[in-house]
Amino acid sequence: MKQPLLTTDFLDRAVNLYGDDIGIVANDGTExxxxxxxxxxxxxxxxxxxxxxxxxDRVALLSKNSHYFIETLYATMQLGALFVPLNFRLQPEEYDYLVDDCDPTVFITDAEHAGNVTHLRGDNDVTEWIAYDAENADGDWEDYERVLEAASAESPDRPDISEDDEATILYTSGTTGDPKGVVHTHRSQHYHSMIHSHHVELEDDDVLLWTSPMFHINGWGHIYGLTGIGGKHVIVRDFDPATVFERIDEYDISFMGGAPTVLNMLLEHHENHDVPTSGENPIRVETAASPPPKQTIRRTEDELGWRIIHAYGATETGPLITTSNSRRRIQDGDKYDIINKPGFETLNTEVRVVDEDGNDVSLDGETKGEVITRGNQVLDRYWNKPKQTDEVFNDRVEGWFHTGDIATMDENKMITIVDRKKDIIISGGENISSIEVQDVIYDHPDIKVAAIIGVPHEKWGETPRAIVVTDEGSELTEEELIEFTRERLAHYKCPTSVEFRDDLPQTSTGKIQKFELRDEYWGDGEDGVN
Structure with a gap:
């Protein structure tokens, strides 16, 4: 018997089996x-x-972590519409392209971010503007709670939804031009949630603390998986180490996400404050983004008593396609070396590392190649970008998604990421396109040549550094160039340092050899994933 795999299955199961149980604790404590x-x-x-x-149709949402994020996702999807969560960290003008591209009918936001999109009115096809806490929002908005109060509580008649219908559009950093809208279907989101729930060991007594942004690939699938399993969502709107430890103690947290930056901030807070690190539940922490240093893993497990699960993937891949969560491998080898690796392929997922000709590299942990994958959780396509879709599925090997990440694979078929072909910088868990930042820097009249690379940073893992050549006679300063970018980009994307040089290493065709620049900062260390 074949049943369609729909994202709404997770909501239906939670209501049917766990209806009287607390499902969500809002940021203000409302249950x-x-x-x-x-x-x-x-x-x-x-x-x-x-x-x-x-x-x-499309429904766009601009919000930090919140209960109404989860509500909007399911309310949209059970109508067969597409949910489009937007990054709340962007500058106002950066929303122009995204809204024009996905063309939503309804735009929902919270009061804090309403002012960043009010300028869009009248320039697109959005007909309805709704804000949470509208009375404190900049502009004229319908109030979210009043909209709910005025609507029927009857379950709506759902349209005929196929598992192959689009469920969500998730924008990822543009590496060669405009950001790309990653389209996931009900099937791909459903499959990823099931796979992910298994590998992070979700159970119905789990209590998840939302420390990771929900807009990132719909919160890595927790909105689906944890809901369907009947677990409890505890919302944290703004990450703050003190708040995290308070919620851990108050709600007996058992699971949360933690990019390397988050873990380091929590370790620092714990070192300086006498706070409990867990309740009765043992805590599992899933980390992704750039690989956490072994010292961070060791301290998290030894000092905080939390178990680290390392995973790897991309917005396009569901996101997760590998995991280090293997008791057998950890028992047989160096525990921290195993956890530090992105790991091996997840259930119902194929992962290969291939050379330029599309052949599998040797399983020696040294030979480098590109990570390619295929699985039911991989994206359907890029929204409005057929050429880029064709390229990403047929570059080295036809029919496989090409991640652009360079890795090695060992005898246990565990991969280690060693570089990123797309020049993405991962700073504090956020993907930053070096191309996007360079384009802004080149708009400055004094800039002759520029390169953006990721350099080591104690707090953020890595951070953008601008290495530039200016026109003769220029008196441009580091502070002035950084401020120039901050006026045009989300601040997390901007360089935190600038280096002025007489020239940059280039190929005969004029392409800047960034690997030489990166080697100056990373050397032969285990980091340098940029």
Whole structure:
């Protein structure tokens, strides 16, 4: 018997089996049972339908972590519409392209970020503007709670939704031009959530602390997997180490995400404050982004008593395609070396490392190649970008998604990422396109040649550094160039340092040889993944 794999399956199971249990604890401490969550979602769905949302339409959301993020996702998807969460860290003008590209009918935001998108009104096809806490929002917005109150609580009639229908568009950093909208279907999100739930060992008594941004690939699938398993979501709107430890103690947290930067900040806070690190539940922490240093892993496990699960993937791959969570491998080898690796392929996933000709590299842990993958959790396509879609699936090997990441694979088929072909910098868990930053720097009239690379940073793992050649006679300073970029880009993307040189290493065709620049800062160390 074949049943369609839909994202709404996770919500339905939570309401049917765990309806009277607390499903979400909002940032302000308000508790919602899964029955209450389900009713609020139905109200929002009915309100969206009244405002013209039909199957295939888009609903955009701009918000930090919140209970209404989860509500908007499910309310949109059970109508067969596409959910489009946007990065709340962007500058106002950076939303122009995203909104024009996905063309939403409804735009929902929280009061804090409303002012960043009010300039969009009248320049696109958005017909409805809704804000959480609208009275404190900049501009004229419908209030989210009043919209829910006025809508019917009856479960809406769902359209005929196929598992191959689009469920969400997730924008990833543009490496060669504009950002790309990654389209995931109900099937791909469903599959990833099931695979992910297994590898991070989710159970119905798990309590998840939301320390990772929900807009990142729909929170790595926790919105689906943890909901379907009947676990409890505890929301943290703004990451703060003191708040994290308070919530751990108050709600007996058992699971959370933690990029290397997050782990280092928590370790520093724990070192300086006498705070409990867990309740009765043991804590598992899933880390991704750039590989955490072994010392960070060791300290997290030894000093905080938390178990690290390292994973790897991309927005396009669901995201997770590998995991280091293997008791057998850890028992047989160097524990911290194993956990430090992105790991081996997850269930129902194929991962290869191939050379320029598309042949598998030797399993020696030294020979480098590009990571390619295929699996049910991989993206359907890029929104409105057929050429880029064709390229990413057929570069070295036809029919495989090409990650652009360079890695080695050992005899246990565990991969280690050693470089990124796309020149993405991962700073504090955020992907930064060096090309995007360079384009802005080149807009400065004094800049002759520029390169952006990731350099080591104690707090953020790595951070953008601008290495530039200026026109003769220029008196441009480091502070002036950084401020120039901060006026045009989200601040996390901007260089934190600038180096002025007479020239940069280039090929005969004029291409800057960034690997030479990176080697000056990373050397032969285990980092340098940029």
């Amino acid at each position: 919602f049972t899964y029955n209450e969550v389900g009713e609020r979602i139905d109200r929002l769905s009915n309100a969206l339908r009244e405002r013209g949302i039909e199957k295939g």
